[in-house]
Amino acid sequence: xxxxxxxxxxxxxxxxxxxxxxxxxxxxxxxxxxxxxxxxxxxxxxxxxxxxxxxxxxxxxxxxxxxxxxxxxxxxxxxxxxxxxxxxxxxxxxxxxxxxxxxxxxxxxxxxxxxxxxxxxxxxxxxxxxxxxxxxxxxxxxxxxxxxxxxxxxxxxxxxxxxxxxxxxxxxxxxxxxxxxxxxxxxxxxxxxxxxxxxxxxxxxxxxxxxxxxxxxxxxxxxxxxxxxxxxxxxxxxxxxxxxxxxxxxxxxxxxxxxxxxxxxxxxxxxxxxxxxxxxxxxxxxxxxxxxxxxxxxxxxxxxxxxxxxxxxxxxxxxxxxxxxxxxxxxxxxxxxxxxxxxxxxxxxxxxxxxxxxxxxxxxxxxxxxxxxxxxxxxxxxxxxxxxxxxxxxxxxxxxxxxxxxxxxxxxxxxxxxxxxxxxxxxxxxxxxxxxxxxxxxxxxxxxxxxxxxxxxxxxxxxxxxxxxxxxxxxxxxxxxxxxxxxxxxxxxxxxxxxxxxxxxxxxxxxxxxxxxxxxxxxxxxxxxxxxxxxxxxxxxxxxxxxxxxxxxxxxxxxxxxxxxxxxxxxxxxxxxxxxxxxxxxxxxxxxxxxxxxxxxxxxxxxxxxxxxxxxxxxxxxxxxxxxxxxxxxxxxxxxxxxxxxxxxxxxxxxxxxxxxxxxxxxxxxxxxxxxxxxxxxxxxxxxxx
Numbered sequence: 001x002x003x004x005x006x007x008x009x010x011x012x013x014x015x016x017x018x019x020x021x022x023x024x025x026x027x028x029x030x031x032x033x034x035x036x037x038x039x040x041x042x043x044x045x046x047x048x049x050x051x052x053x054x055x056x057x058x059x060x061x062x063x064x065x066x067x068x069x070x071x072x073x074x075x076x077x078x079x080x081x082x083x084x085x086x087x088x089x090x091x092x093x094x095x096x097x098x099x100x101x102x103x104x105x106x107x108x109x110x111x112x113x114x115x116x117x118x119x120x121x122x123x124x125x126x127x128x129x130x131x132x133x134x135x136x137x138x139x140x141x142x143x144x145x146x147x148x149x150x151x152x153x154x155x156x157x158x159x160x161x162x163x164x165x166x167x168x169x170x171x172x173x174x175x176x177x178x179x180x181x182x183x184x185x186x187x188x189x190x191x192x193x194x195x196x197x198x199x200x201x202x203x204x205x206x207x208x209x210x211x212x213x214x215x216x217x218x219x220x221x222x223x224x225x226x227x228x229x230x231x232x233x234x235x236x237x238x239x240x241x242x243x244x245x246x247x248x249x250x251x252x253x254x255x256x257x258x259x260x261x262x263x264x265x266x267x268x269x270x271x272x273x274x275x276x277x278x279x280x281x282x283x284x285x286x287x288x289x290x291x292x293x294x295x296x297x298x299x300x301x302x303x304x305x306x307x308x309x310x311x312x313x314x315x316x317x318x319x320x321x322x323x324x325x326x327x328x329x330x331x332x333x334x335x336x337x338x339x340x341x342x343x344x345x346x347x348x349x350x351x352x353x354x355x356x357x358x359x360x361x362x363x364x365x366x367x368x369x370x371x372x373x374x375x376x377x378x379x380x381x382x383x384x385x386x387x388x389x390x391x392x393x394x395x396x397x398x399x400x401x402x403x404x405x406x407x408x409x410x411x412x413x414x415x416x417x418x419x420x421x422x423x424x425x426x427x428x429x430x431x432x433x434x435x436x437x438x439x440x441x442x443x444x445x446x447x448x449x450x451x452x453x454x455x456x457x458x459x460x461x462x463x464x465x466x467x468x469x470x471x472x473x474x475x476x477x478x479x480x481x482x483x484x485x486x487x488x489x490x491x492x493x494x495x496x497x498x499x500x501x502x503x504x505x506x507x508x509x510x511x512x513x514x515x516x517x518x519x520x521x522x523x524x525x526x527x528x529x530x531x532x533x534x535x536x537x538x539x540x541x542x543x544x545x546x547x548x549x550x551x552x553x554x555x556x557x558x559x560x561x562x563x564x565x566x567x568x569x570x571x572x573x574x575x576x577x578x579x580x581x582x583x584x585x586x587x588x589x590x591x592x593x594x595x596x597x598x599x600x601x602x603x604x605x606x607x608x609x610x611x612x613x614x615x616x617x618x619x620x621x622x623x624x625x626x627x628x629x630x631x632x633x634x635x636x637x638x639x640x641x642x643x644x645x646x647x648x649x650x651x652x653x654x655x656x657x658x659x660x661x662x663x664x665x666x667x668x669x670x671x672x673x674x675x676x677x678x679x680x681x682x683x684x685x686x687x688x689x690x
Contacts, residue, residue, distance in 0.1 A: 001068070001350065001357065004075040006278035006365025011077045011322070012270055013098030015091065015121070017114025018060060018083030020104045021134045023047050025257035025266075026067050026080045032264050033069035035352070039260065048353035049080040053460050054453050062087055062453055064094035064308060066320060066351045066367055074271050077367045083114050085656050086447035089396050089429030093308040093378070095121055096394045097322055097367055099280035100244075101129040102270065107141035107254070111149045113656045119154055120630060128244045128275055130251050132266055136164055136171040137256035144202070147252060159213045160206050160252040161240070161269065165196055171256050174265070175203050177210055178237050185261050213249045214239030245275045277365025283324060285381075285389040288337050294389045299364070301384035302326030302334070305391040309378045311426040312354075312371075313461050319376050320351060320369045324391070326384065328368055329361035335385035339375040342385060346370050378428050398661055399431045399444030401647035403451050403468040406441065412464050417441065419462035423454060430454060437474040437550060447647055473641045475678065476593045476667055477544030478553035482507040483588035487580030489572045500572030502533055503560035504580040506588050509553050514541060517557040525561035525573070532570035533558055536577030545585045546592055546675075547682035552667075554585070592675040593667040595640045601650070603658040604631040610653050618642035619671075631657075637665060 014022045024039075027047045031039045040046030045056030049065035061082040068077045081094035095101070103118045105111065115131075122129045133146050143164045150158045165173040165182065173184035175195055180203065183190040195203060214236045215225035221239045225231055231239065243249030253269055255262035283305065285294045296303060303325040310318040321328075328334075334343045349356040349369040362368040376382065381391045405420070407413045417432070420443065424430050431444035443466075445451040455466045484505045491498040502525065509515050516534045525533070541551040561576075599620070603611055611634055612622055620638025627633075643662075650658045670678065 003361050003363050005363050007276050009075050009277040009365045010271060010274050011099040011277055011367060012102055012274055013079040013081055013094045014102050014104060015081050015118035016083055016104035017112035020106045021257045022104050023050050023061055023080055025104060025134060026078050028257045028260045028263040029078060029267055030067055030069055033071055035069055051354040054456050060084055064090040065353055068350050068352060071267050072271055086450035088446060089427060092394055092396050095125055096307045099277055100274045101127050103129055103131045104134050105131055105146060107133050107135045107143060107146060108138050110146045111153050126247060126281055128247050130273060132253045132255055134255055134257050136254050137259050143254055157213060157248055158250045158252060159210045162253050163199060163203050163206060164254045171261055174254060175199055177203060177207050179233055211236055214243060217243030217246060217248050241273055244273045245279060284392040288388050288390045296325050300325040301387045302328060302332055303383040303389055306376055306378055306380050309426050311422055316372045318369050318371050319373045323362055323364050323366050325364050327361050327363055334382035336375050336380050337383055337388045337390050338380040341375045343373050343376060377425055396428045397446055400660060400662060401447060402442045402444045402471055404440040404471045405443040405466050405468055408465040408467045415464040416466050419458045419464055435474055438472040440471050442471055470644060474595060475549040477546050477549050477551045477590055478593055479506060479508055479585055479588035479590050481589040483584040485580045485584035487576035489575035497567035498569055498572040499564040499567040500576040501562035502558055502576045502580050504584060505557040505559060506584040507555050509555040513552045515555045519557050519559040525563055529570060529573040532573040533577045536574030537581055540578040540581040545582060546590050547679040592670040592678060594670045596637055596665050596668050597640050597662045598665045599636045599638060599660050599662050601634040601660040602631055603654050607654045608632055
């Protein structure tokens, strides 16, 4: 494939709900472009962009995949994005790679949550969009019903530029509303036919809406439209192109990807209406030394951003990047301005699904790949060392569900950690951390399917199997009143003796974990033994007096004691301190505490009642609400122990329209009835261990 300049490149992401035919549509485009001998099928696991073993097994898209082809003198980089909500990290990468979005809507299913989320993401990132009503070959396909729903949901800027011709439920052709010409599908392609009489009235209605949408993109066109009530075909098409580029108009097409009907027309429309890479909004960039904004031009020095990383078991790490300026070739020494290190020159590729195709060079506006970059991860900027810049970060969804992960086979825990750390390079929405208090290694993800797929990939790529469990809650213990106790350690059974006595006062410390106060006067406990007392207390506080959870929020004062000039030793005072701790804290109103998190939950207004009721059932409390353009943000606090399944439950409650972020706030007392169950369970576990 030759090197194309930005004026002849289209970078188009395909987005929408799962099951609407995005991958099949991509496959049809590649076939029409002459890159495939036959179209693969999602059900058979033979498509170009669903190549991961888990995608083949589950028959869904899991990763964003690039599929470039040439069409009518233009290079089109299609980015096939997953439709599953657990894989929105991949959707974010696809949106970063794309200059415009094609949103796929089912002719039977109509407006789905996936379509809603895609439109919202386009608005948030200021990306132009088109829509295609796919699966027009299916029984009960209803283009008019879908268009009416789209217009009702997203406003009058969503306008059809095609009207399907249906005969006996079969998708036979279409009317091009911009030219008022009709075409019939045939074995040898499309042929022009008269506009069917039964569609003339409907076509005229849609042309009026189309003309109005075109006029609104330009002041001169709007004036003419107000004066004359119409626009010429050329003016209408010009207005539509400008409206799409500005994000003011979303044209709607129709096709049936599986039988490959109407797809070539869609490909023509994508090239006609979608903006070129040269007109696409340039990503924000700053000077890493001064922090000042930097203007990026296509013909400046080399600058690109890695938008996605693929961990290939044979090739190694593959970095997929979008080139914003200059030229990438195998002689370019790319400087990583994030890591502040230079990468060695290497082979330049384009990716088509899993296949790497070697190219001599790639120009600004294009999407390419390099393998085995040593210092580079997703989001990093690669540029000319003489003109360093840093592009703005990709905004990824944060993990919101966590599982304790461990190796199924004993002795393979290190392999699990190493494999997951490698996979974090490929998937920035994975988190991995060890809870110091429970000892659990926590794997975080966007949903249960996401975590399940991550573990399956771990087995496929790194040949190590993981098991998942519910995380243990990092409970703590503290005291709510003051108590004193003596700790006495005396041992004199042959040989050297041990003797130490401490008088301790323990009191609550609301704003800290532990404070030790030496209040000894007169040397009743020699100063060389004081550190041993503090050390003994710190060791003892690792286990609380109720259920063995760490004790925090305690001020311990050593105010008196006794020693023996011969038998007193550090070990004796450590033991004495532990004894005083157990005796005093047991009568200082000990309580069990639990971690409480803040949850910022974004939901459509219709679900507010369900969210608040559910939060109450989880022992949570709503502390505020904020109206937003996407619905209402509910701010709540709830104990972590009640929220482990919230990611899944929220999707169910809101038909996948809700999302949330979480952040640790503080520890609070566990209610007495629940605390008693936790204490009993801890004692039972301790007895079983013995």
